[in-house]
Amino acid sequence: MLRLPKFSVLHPSSVAEAMQQMEDSQGQGRFLAGGTDLHPNMKHRLLEPKQLIALAGIEELHGISFADDGSCRIGAMTSLHEVATHPRLQSSYPALCQAAGLVSGPQLRHMGTLGGNVMLDTRCQWYNQSYFWRQALGFCMKKDGSKCHVVEGGSKCVAAASNDTAPALMTLQAELEWAQANGQSRMPIANLWQADGIWNKKVAPKELLVAIHLPAPSAHHFGAYGKLRDRGSIDFPLFGLAVTLDCNTDKTILSAGLCAVALQARPWPLKKAEALLVGTRLGDESFLAAVEQVAALASKQCRPMPNIPGDHEYRQAMVPVYTRHTLFAAAENRGPVHLL
Numbered sequence: 001m002l003r004l005p006k007f008s009v010l011h012p013s014s015v016a017e018a019m020q021q022m023e024d025s026q027g028q029g030r031f032l033a034g035g036t037d038l039h040p041n042m043k044h045r046l047l048e049p050k051q052l053i054a055l056a057g058i059e060e061l062h063g064i065s066f067a068d069d070g071s072c073r074i075g076a077m078t079s080l081h082e083v084a085t086h087p088r089l090q091s092s093y094p095a096l097c098q099a100a101g102l103v104s105g106p107q108l109r110h111m112g113t114l115g116g117n118v119m120l121d122t123r124c125q126w127y128n129q130s131y132f133w134r135q136a137l138g139f140c141m142k143k144d145g146s147k148c149h150v151v152e153g154g155s156k157c158v159a160a161a162s163n164d165t166a167p168a169l170m171t172l173q174a175e176l177e178w179a180q181a182n183g184q185s186r187m188p189i190a191n192l193w194q195a196d197g198i199w200n201k202k203v204a205p206k207e208l209l210v211a212i213h214l215p216a217p218s219a220h221h222f223g224a225y226g227k228l229r230d231r232g233s234i235d236f237p238l239f240g241l242a243v244t245l246d247c248n249t250d251k252t253i254l255s256a257g258l259c260a261v262a263l264q265a266r267p268w269p270l271k272k273a274e275a276l277l278v279g280t281r282l283g284d285e286s287f288l289a290a291v292e293q294v295a296a297l298a299s300k301q302c303r304p305m306p307n308i309p310g311d312h313e314y315r316q317a318m319v320p321v322y323t324r325h326t327l328f329a330a331a332e333n334r335g336p337v338h339l340l
């Protein structure tokens with residue numbers, strides 16, 4: 001049995017109190033949301049914070065609300081279950097709800113939060129292991145060691161972003177609201193990531209994600225999420241793809257969003273593929289031809305590595321398959337795509 005290291009827990013009731021407690025912890029603190037990733041990582045001695053700052057009691061971090069202009073605010077502590085099952089979110093932002101609904105299994109979606117999913121650590125089959133296992137292998141660059149087992153001689157960790165909601169939030173052009181020691185700020189989610197598997201975010205762990213803001217969807221918005229995984233539940237993505245399509249009244253695509261996950265350290269937007277879809281009309285020959293081109297391009301641009309479990313050649317072969325299916329699911333207002 002793996003045991004947790006010793007730690008204490010604080011229960012702030014406001015963002016200001018939480019930030020002060022983080023400051024006082026002098027680098028030993030970590031925010032605790034649902035704990036569904038943090039606790040396993042602590043058991044594996046990947047993280048050993050002395051002080052957990054539990055966010056559950058801070059009211060402003062909870063809930064989903066819509067402004068008069070149709071834009072949406074989701075508190076960082078809102079559970080994945082709430083996100084996945086909220087009727088207005090489902091009709092406004094289908095790709096996000098489908099992605100949230102495919103995270104892990106029901107219990108973990110009730111405990112796990114959207115904020116915790118955005119802030120999820122990168123994953124690697126050589127890293128997400130017990131201390132004993134990692135020690136037997138001589139550790140690795142991400143924790144306790146100096147070499148990489150995925151890229152021999154590599155100087156950069158390529159552990160994979162594996163958070164299902166991240167690509168959906170990228171295609172929806174979400175903005176993230178932060179509390180920092182010196183005040184509050186907002187940033188587009190696209191600016192959050194960096195290509196470093198050791199820490200793939202440009203904000204420090206001591207900064208608090210307060211809320212996720214989504215712009216109002218267009219009148220004719222379509223979206224879907226496709227997730228390759230071994231089983232129908234519990235598993236992290238072996239490949240994930242979010243698709244959004246914004247159309248005019250005759251279903252001609254005005255703009256498209258495609259973003260993949262479970263490849264490398266950051267979610268991977270497929271910008272050239274997006275451009276191929278613009279101007280085509282859902283259901284027309286032009287759309288069918290563009291889907292084939294996009295699938296071929298995705299296959300070239302998405303190169304799964306042996307960083308996460310699952311045969312990477314199989315994952316590679318499934319990239320065009322999931323790309324096609326997810327595009328059709330979005331166009332036909334259905335989804336999610338998994339277990340083909």
Ligand SMILES: Cc1cc2nc3c(=O)[nH]c(=O)nc-3n(C[C@H](O)[C@H](O)[C@H](O)COP(=O)(O)OP(=O)(O)OC[C@H]3O[C@@H](n4cnc5c(N)ncnc54)[C@H](O)[C@@H]3O)c2cc1C
Binds near residue numbers: 102115
């Ligand atoms: C068996 C299993 C299967 C899983 N399958 C999936 C899966 O398929 N897809 C997937 O995406 N995830 C999966 N997960 C991971 C996890 O359940 C989810 O990612 C979940 O959304 C994490 O949210 P949480 O609230 O539990 O975060 P926590 O575990 O509490 O926190 C995760 C990290 O985020 C930080 N953090 C949390 N909230 C904030 C905040 N507001 N501001 C700043 N930092 C914050 C924490 O300090 C910690 O570093 C799985 C986990 C398990 C154990």
Ligand code: SF4
Binds near residue numbers: 147
């Ligand atoms: S990619 Fe994996 S093995 Fe390589 S340094 Fe990162 S966690 Fe370690």
